[in-house]
Amino acid sequence: MTSESAALVALVGRPNVGKSTLFNRMTRRRDAIVDSTPGVTRDRHYARVKWEERLFVLIDTGGIDEGDDTMTGHVRRQALQAIDDADIILFLMDGRQGLIPGDTEIVNLLRRSDKQVFFIVNKIDSPEIEIELLAPFWELGVDQLWPLSADHGYGFRTLMEGLSEHLPESSLSDGLPEGTIRLAFLGRPNVGKSSMINTIIGQERMVVSDIAGTTRDSVDTLLSRDSYNYLLVDTAGIRRKGKTTDKLEKFSILKALG
Known part of the structure; x- marks a missing residue:
């Protein structure tokens, strides 16, 4: 990392621990779909953040x-x-649920990565319950735990100040490069939108499957090619009116059309 490049910070954890909620709070937008259904986020979502x-x-x-x-x-x-x-990992765990084997397995994986890791215990929204809910997570043998409520903002500034100590000052803009061409890929479910973007950029950026509705949220990918900048937007498949009954699918379609 240099001052001319921005650090990559990844949010990881088990399903439904609050990663997308924290993503939205950090980006000050609501780009990531948040739902109580586990597994809503499938692809990687990228956004520039300035703190x-x-x-x-x-x-x-x-x-x-x-x-x-x-x-x-x-x-x-x-x-x-x-x-x-990533250069830095933000690992989220669920303070209400407590430490479970799935968390421990991910911790072991992260330790092998030899990356800077912030161990965040989410869903703690007051100092009165902080000590009690943090207690089981000290079994991980980590030096520091970061209590947080991604939903209500408790502990957020402390986390961001801690994170900023590991980030270089950057001269890069927090917006898209000037003149960026936006290209949106629209179509019915399972017609190959994600496969086309993966082919264009030359890597598995999107989850591709024969299962209709694999892409649930619009995913932006910035591509530079021949001195031009493109923003490729993969969208959820759009089915005919009357064919859609699931509320999550309806929200995905609204985002695709927005």
Whole structure:
């Protein structure tokens, strides 16, 4: 990392621990769909974040989960790729649920990565419950835990100030490069939108599956080619009116059309 480049910061953790909620709070937008259904985020989501004089690129990832189904494997590979690419890892755990084996397995994975890791215990929204909810997580043998409520903001400034100490000052803009051409990929479910973007950029940026509705949220990818900058937007598949009954799918379609 140099002052001319922005650090990559990845949000990782099990499904439904609050990664997308924290992503939205850090980016000050609501770009990532948040729902109580585990596994809403599947692809990697990128956004530039500026905190005081520090700029970094934040990566939201799908929940790392055990399972032998195809989709779980795809999502896990996307998360592992983000860990490999990142300079700093923000690892979220659920303070209300407590420490479970899935958290411990991810901690072991992160220790092998030899990256700077922030161990964040989410869903703690007051100092009165902080000590009690943090207690089981000290079993991980870490030097510091970061209590947080991604939803309500408790502990957020403390976390960001701690993170900024590991970030270089950057001269990069926190917006898109001037003259960026936006290209949105629209179509029915499972017609190959994600596969086309993966082919264009030359890597598995999007989860691709024969399962209709694999892409649930619009995903932006910045591509530079022949002195031109492109923003490629992969969108959720759009089905005919009357065919959509699931509320999550309806929200995904509204975002695709927005």
